[in-house]
Amino acid sequence: MRIAVLDDDPSQTDLVCQVLTSSGHICHPFQSGKEILNQLRRESYDMLVLDWQVPDLSGPEVLRWVRDKLPKTIPVLFITSRSGEDDIVEGLAAGADDYMIKPIRRSELVARVQALLRRAYPIQNSSEQIVFNDYLFETRSGRLTLAGKPIEITQKEFDLALLFFRNLGRPLSRAYILEAVWSRDVDIPSRTMDTHVSRVRSKLQLRPENGYRLAPVYSYGYRLEQLTG
Structure with a gap:
């Protein structure tokens, strides 16, 4: 934390x-x-x-x-x-x-x-399985499924996706994301984070038609929003 x-x-x-x-x-x-x-x-x-x-x-x-x-x-x-x-x-x-x-x-x-x-x-201290609607995160194995279907994902992408879901609706600064996901490797290029965010958005199908929006917050960072209606 x-x-x-x-x-x-x-x-x-x-x-x-x-x-x-x-x-x-x-x-x-x-x-x-x-x-x-x-x-x-x-x-x-x-x-x-x-x-x-x-x-x-x-x-x-x-x-x-x-x-x-x-x-x-x-x-x-x-x-x-x-x-x-x-x-x-x-x-x-x-x-x-x-x-x-x-x-x-x-x-x-x-x-x-x-x-x-x-x-x-x-939710940070719950069991090894964390559920957000159709998304199931298995923290011990780093396995992620969407509506029962496994998503091919790296550990960093898993950590990043889980961070967004745990902070649903909350803007997260780039520095916060960097420390939470990459912690000891804080000298990674800025583009690396953007690439990982793009992959998470694509692999998890975080699009408005699926009820979610993973969007940049101008000159700050990113926010995952759950859309209603």
Whole structure:
């Protein structure tokens, strides 16, 4: 999962990112509220970890923007040194899903993050078979069938297709797709991604007449939409 972390203390963002990276997540640290907002306008993240007290924009101010502008399903964890009941109520009222009091305990951070991600993305933790209408993804074997008929597909194409279906209707930035599918090979040519997207669209028959549209989002990335009617 791709997680954005906001704290004006670099040692704190280093600690949080170290813990989350060791748990298999991709972590992006930010030291100011304006910096993270600028990035949130351009990039996609699966979760946010926000400090309460940031000099330029407070955690609650960032959170209110997030709840107003971004999908409501994105989980937000507050990390704060403020332990008063009124402070906690204010954070939750602003739209936080959970909170932790500093100093951070590593195992608790991992447990809370995993719990929020499971709640927000339950299909990510389902069985080895994931179904979307006529599409059946078998995650262990990398096998994909459409209406019972197998589709010849590479592992990268499988991963890319599953990423789109798991984020149906959500615009995904090119950087997000790159990290999610190619992770350790981030220097691939831009054309490589476009070629894979084109193959996925063709092999899975993601066309309007079949109820889906896999379309580019100008100067951003791609989005898979399910069409109605």
